[in-house]
Amino acid sequence: MDNKDSEAEIHPxxxxxxKAQENHENSVERRIITKQSSRLSRLSRWRTAAFFISLFLxxxxxxxxxxxxPCPERPVSERTWFRNYDNAVAYQFLAIEDVNEDKVQxxxxxxxxxxGSGSFNRSCSDEGLPxxxxxxxxxxxxxxxxxxxxxxxxxxxxxxxxxxLGGAETPACLVIGKPMSLTAVSLQKGEVLWRxxxxxxxxxxxxxxxxxxxxxxxxxVQDLIIFITAGDQIQTFIHSGKSGQQIGSTAxxxxxxxxxxxxxxxxxxxxxxxxxxxxxxxYSLKDLYSAATGMEMKLPxxxxxxxxxxxxxxxxxxxxxxxxxxxxxxxxxPGRSRENILVVTSEMATLISAQNLQALWTLNVSHxxxxxxxxxxxxxxxxxxxxxxxxxxRKKVMIVESGSGAVQxxxxxxxxxxxxxxxxLSTADHRSTFLIWGEYQxxxxxxxxxxxxxxxxxxxxxxxxxxxxxxxxTDQIVAFSAALFERSRHACYVLLRGPQPGExxxxxxxxxxxLKEDVSESRVIWLSQVAVDSExxxxxxxxxxxxxxxx
Numbered sequence: 095m096d097n098k099d100s101e102a103e104i105h106p107x108x109x110x111x112x113k114a115q116e117n118h119e120n121s122v123e124r125r126i127i128t129k130q131s132s133r134l135s136r137l138s139r140w141r142t143a144a145f146f147i148s149l150f151l152x153x154x155x156x157x158x159x160x161x162x163x164p165c166p167e168r169p170v171s172e173r174t175w176f177r178n179y180d181n182a183v184a185y186q187f188l189a190i191e192d193v194n195e196d197k198v199q200x201x202x203x204x205x206x207x208x209x210g211s212g213s214f215n216r217s218c219s220d221e222g223l224p225x226x227x228x229x230x231x232x233x234x235x236x237x238x239x240x241x242x243x244x245x246x247x248x249x250x251x252x253x254x255x256x257x258x259l260g261g262a263e264t265p266a267c268l269v270i271g272k273p274m275s276l277t278a279v280s281l282q283k284g285e286v287l288w289r290x291x292x293x294x295x296x297x298x299x300x301x302x303x304x305x306x307x308x309x310x311x312x313x314x315v316q317d318l319i320i321f322i323t324a325g326d327q328i329q330t331f332i333h334s335g336k337s338g339q340q341i342g343s344t345a346x347x348x349x350x351x352x353x354x355x356x357x358x359x360x361x362x363x364x365x366x367x368x369x370x371x372x373x374x375x376x377y378s379l380k381d382l383y384s385a386a387t388g389m390e391m392k393l394p395x396x397x398x399x400x401x402x403x404x405x406x407x408x409x410x411x412x413x414x415x416x417x418x419x420x421x422x423x424x425x426x427x428p429g430r431s432r433e434n435i436l437v438v439t440s441e442m443a444t445l446i447s448a449q450n451l452q453a454l455w456t457l458n459v460s461h462x463x464x465x466x467x468x469x470x471x472x473x474x475x476x477x478x479x480x481x482x483x484x485x486x487x488r489k490k491v492m493i494v495e496s497g498s499g500a501v502q503x504x505x506x507x508x509x510x511x512x513x514x515x516x517x518x519l520s521t522a523d524h525r526s527t528f529l530i531w532g533e534y535q536x537x538x539x540x541x542x543x544x545x546x547x548x549x550x551x552x553x554x555x556x557x558x559x560x561x562x563x564x565x566x567x568t569d570q571i572v573a574f575s576a577a578l579f580e581r582s583r584h585a586c587y588v589l590l591r592g593p594q595p596g597e598x599x600x601x602x603x604x605x606x607x608x609l610k611e612d613v614s615e616s617r618v619i620w621l622s623q624v625a626v627d628s629e630x631x632x633x634x635x636x637x638x639x640x641x642x643x644x645x
Contacts, residue, residue, distance in 0.1 A: 171198060171584055173608040175238030182207035182602045184592045185228070188573040189255040189267070193232045193241050193281055199579040200235045202267065202281075203590055204228055204250050205602050210243040221245040221286065226599075230267060230279050235579045235586075235606065242284025247271025249595065252300045258316060259335045260287040268318070270300050276338050290338035292331065298322045305357050305366075307332070308396075310383060311341050319382065321366075326350055328368065332386045342387035348410055349375045356424045358433060358448055363399040367413070367435065369421040374413040374437075376406050405451050413451075425466045427496050428476060434496075436478065438462045443480065445499065455499030463489055464515035469526035471495070471502045471555050479516050479528065481509075487546050491516065491530055503558060505621070507532030508546035514574035519585050519609075521554070522640035527609075528553045529576055529587065534561060534619055550587075552613065554639065560632055561619040564612035567591070569603070576609075582643045585609040613637045 185204040193200040208226045210216040218227035221244075228250045232241040246253075246269045255267040257278075265281040274294050278287040301321040310317050315336040322329050330345040347368070353375075355368045364379040380396040383389075406413055423438040427445060434454065435446040440461065445454045461483035471477040476496040484490050489509040493502045509532040517529045530553060533546040550565040573590040586609060592602035613636050618629040627635075 171236045171579060171608075172238070173611050175606050177211075177233055177238045177240070177604045179205055179207060179211055179592075179602040179604075181599045182592070183595050183597060183599050184572045184590050184602045185250050185253070185595065186573050187250075187253050188575045188588060188590055189253075190235075190575060190577045190579075190588065191256055191265075191281065194234065195282070196236070197580065198235045198584075199577055200232055200241060201588055201604065201606065202230065202232045202255055203573070203604060204230050204246070204253055204269075206249070206595060207599070210245075211240055213240040214243050216243050216245060218245045221289075223248055228269075228271065230269060230284070232281075232284060233604065238604070238606065244279050244284040244286065246277050246279060246286075247275055248273065252302050252304070254302070254304050256281055257304075257306055257318075257335070259338075260315070268304055270304070270320070276333060278338060288338040290333070290340075292333075292340070294322050294324070294329075294331070298324045301328070301353065301355050306335070307364075307379060307383075309335075310387075313337075317341065319379075321347075321355060323353065328353055330382055330386055332383070342389075345382065345385035347375070347377065347385075349373075354421075354424055356426055356435070358426065358435070360399045360402065360432065360448060363397045363402070365399065365402060367424060369424050369437070371420040374421070375411045376402060376413045377411055378402075381411075401450060422462050423465060425478075427468070427478065429496075436466060438466065438480075443478075443494070443499075445496070457494060457499045457501070459492070463509075467516050467518055468496075469493065469518035469528055470520065470524060471526070473524035477502060477526075479518065481516065487511075489532065491532075493528070503553075503555070505530075505534075505553075505561075508535055509533070510546055510548060512570070513548055514571050517574065517576035517587070519576055519578065520642050520644045522582070522642045523556070524642075525555050527585070527639070527641075529564075531571075531574070534563070550612075551619075552609075552616070552636070554636060557626075557632060557636075559621045559624065559626075561621060562613060562616040562633070562636065563619055564609075564616050565607075570594075578641055578643055579606075582641055585641045610637055 182205045187204050189202040190199045206226055206228045210229055218225040223245050227245050228247045229243050230246045231243040234241055249272040250269060251272050252270045253267055256265045257268050259266040259278040264287060266287055267279045267281060269277040269279060271277060274292045275289060276292050277289045280287055305319045306316050307319050309315060311334055313336045317335045318333045320331045328347040328349045330347060332341040334341055349368050350370060353368045353370050355366055358365045358367060366377045368375040378398045380398055383396060420440050421437060422440060425436040426433045427436050432448055434448050437444045437446060443457045443459050447454055459480055459482045463481045463483050467479040469477050469479055471493045478494045478496050480492045480494060482490050487508055490504055490506050492504045495502055513531045518526045520526055530551045531548060533549050548567045549563055552562040552564055569591040571589060571591055572594055576587040578584060579586050586606050589605045593600045613633060616633060618632050
């Protein structure tokens with residue numbers, strides 16, 4: 095300290111310079127700190143402003159979507175609706191598709207009358223047809239309101255939806271009419287896309303379903319192959335999907351007698367399997383195309399399968415798979431890698447591998463009455479529903495495991511010859527609900543012979559000893575179908591009732607009914623004497639059952 099004082103006394107000017115310099119440095123530091131504080135303060139204000147602006151914008155967006163911009167309205171489906179047509183007859187056809195694109199399935203059907211329902215003032219003369227004529231109609235699945243009605247033909251031999259036809263490959267229904275006509279009707283608007291006369295000859299029968307094949311005339315639209323029987327011959331016609339005109343000429347197949355057929359996709363080849371009373375015939379799509387056009391065409395789908403070609407007798411096109419029994423039905427059954435073939439004869443059902451044409455299993459079952467249906471008795475284990483006649487007005491319903499041929503469940507019912515076949519709906523527990531027509535009669539309660547009643551029963555594998563009696567119908571049922579009208583919900587069945595072609599015209603009724611409505615009012619039938627739960631508990635549990643749309 096003494097040294098600093100003495101130095102200050104010796105160098106007074108130097109001391110003042112040092113102080114001035116220190117003051118200057120302090121002043122500069124204060125200015126820098128002040129500027130930094132000012133910048134930070136400005137930045138903080140900008141951040142605060144940005145935060146509140148973002149918050150304000152978020153609130154505006156939330157408010158707009160909540161109150162200003164309306165959410166898309168979900169169609170409210172009526173639980174039950176009816177649609178009636180007077181002085182008409184109904185065709186045995188039902189299709190369930192989303193016609194008006196509201197994400198609810200709609201119903202397409204056909205009837206014959208002098209005029210439509212009156213909703214569109216359509217008459218047969220609008221399409222140059224004599225009266226009465228066959229109308230194709232679509233009604234809304236939500237409330238039964240008519241979406242469109244179109245006069246399509248004098249008589250309908252067969253109708254199929256949904257096929258992409260016309261110049262823009264519009265989803266359409268193909269109507270095969272009598273006398274000899276092909277008509278494509280737009281699925282969405284009911285407009286006639288094209289109509290072509292066809293020379294199928296006299297007294298012909300169409301083999302169904304009609305098959306869509308790849309574009310063979312290079313117009314950018316898939317084409318159609320149609321098989322008809324005239325006498326004891328099967329004829330092949332290929333028609334353009336864009337215009338309906340015939341491609342090539344008529345080909346004759348060496349298949350004798352009345353026949354059924356299925357189409358098998360054996361990647362990349364495609365084969366058509368025909369069955370008569372006691373024979374099987376196989377034709378590749380390549381053979382059919384060459385026979386109709388007289389030309390060879392190189393397309394991936396026109397290839398052939400070497401294994402199948404070895405098994406086919408190329409002189410007769412016969413396929414030797416079964417030794418005896420008249421063939422009643424052919425069906426495609428999904429397998430692990432590809433579809434297999436179910437051949438149902440008068441005595442047995444046999445599942446055949448489409449890969450090596452070997453029998454996978456055989457089940458003794460006689461007099462099968464209806465087309466086999468698919469469902470799930472065990473979770474994700476595919477089953478086959480078979481109905482076989484076991485006596486006058488009696489049938490047995492069986493659920494057969496597709497992998498092994500083992501019978502998982504069976505039931506005997508009284509049944510009319512004209513009763514509808516079964517239907518299935520997939521449930522959320524990876525099984526199925528089975529809908530069966532007939533009349534259950536407990537053992538020991540047999541009464542004198544009479545015409546059985548038409549009752550609709552529901553069976554679910556969660557209660558193997560329970561049937562729910564849903565409905566008793568006294569009217570003549572023309573067609574029956576069941577479907578989920580919305581994705582994974584709104585399980586319904588559809589009934590088309592009334593006189594059929596060849597009968598006197600009368601009242602035709604189309605009805606959609608939500609399945610849960612019948613479940614809540616159903617009668618519980620115990621198939622065994624052991625009642626596990628109360629009847630109301632069973633009804634409540636099956637009422638709460640959820641459904642699932644399978645891809």
